[in-house]
Amino acid sequence: MEIVSCELPAFSVIGMEGEAWPGHNPSSALWEKANARFGEVEGLALRDEKGTPVGIWGAMGDLSRQFLPWTDGFSRGLYLAGVQVPPEALPPEGWTKWTLPAFACLQVKVEEDYAAAFRAGLDELERRGLTLAGAVQECQRPAQGGQLYLFFPLKRLREEA
Numbered sequence: 001m002e003i004v005s006c007e008l009p010a011f012s013v014i015g016m017e018g019e020a021w022p023g024h025n026p027s028s029a030l031w032e033k034a035n036a037r038f039g040e041v042e043g044l045a046l047r048d049e050k051g052t053p054v055g056i057w058g059a060m061g062d063l064s065r066q067f068l069p070w071t072d073g074f075s076r077g078l079y080l081a082g083v084q085v086p087p088e089a090l091p092p093e094g095w096t097k098w099t100l101p102a103f104a105c106l107q108v109k110v111e112e113d114y115a116a117a118f119r120a121g122l123d124e125l126e127r128r129g130l131t132l133a134g135a136v137q138e139c140q141r142p143a144q145g146g147q148l149y150l151f152f153p154l155k156r157l158r159e160e161a
Helices: 027-036 114-127
Strands: 003-008 011-020 056-061 077-085 096-100 103-109 137-141 147-156
Touching (some): 003 114, 011 027, 027 077, 056 096
Antiparallel strands (some): 003 103, 011 077
């Protein structure tokens, strides 16, 4: 499994937000809703030089909105199904915008099995003697054929002024 250290700069996502708790994960329903209404935010998407959206995010955070790890065995927290946007973008009615802080991370490439990739990221943190410093983030990269990556925050980086 491909695991690399990286820095994830602060970024903004506009999407559909929901709360997860043990026995209830809203991510599939949020993606259905976001995909059905994508035309409302498509023009806001941050794009690369070829015009491709740079990231489709399953952004996560704790209930305090501090982007700490989910609790209760990674089953309780907030989920935002959305697209990366410039920091100045404003969400249309019915959408939510999050601006996530910069983190040093482990990036895990999801091959086929999401659960195995998630477990591999946690195992690598343990192997290195590191502690998860923020909620794990999911990012699909359209320019890479929709490749999915998981980002495991190691420490929050200082915000740029």
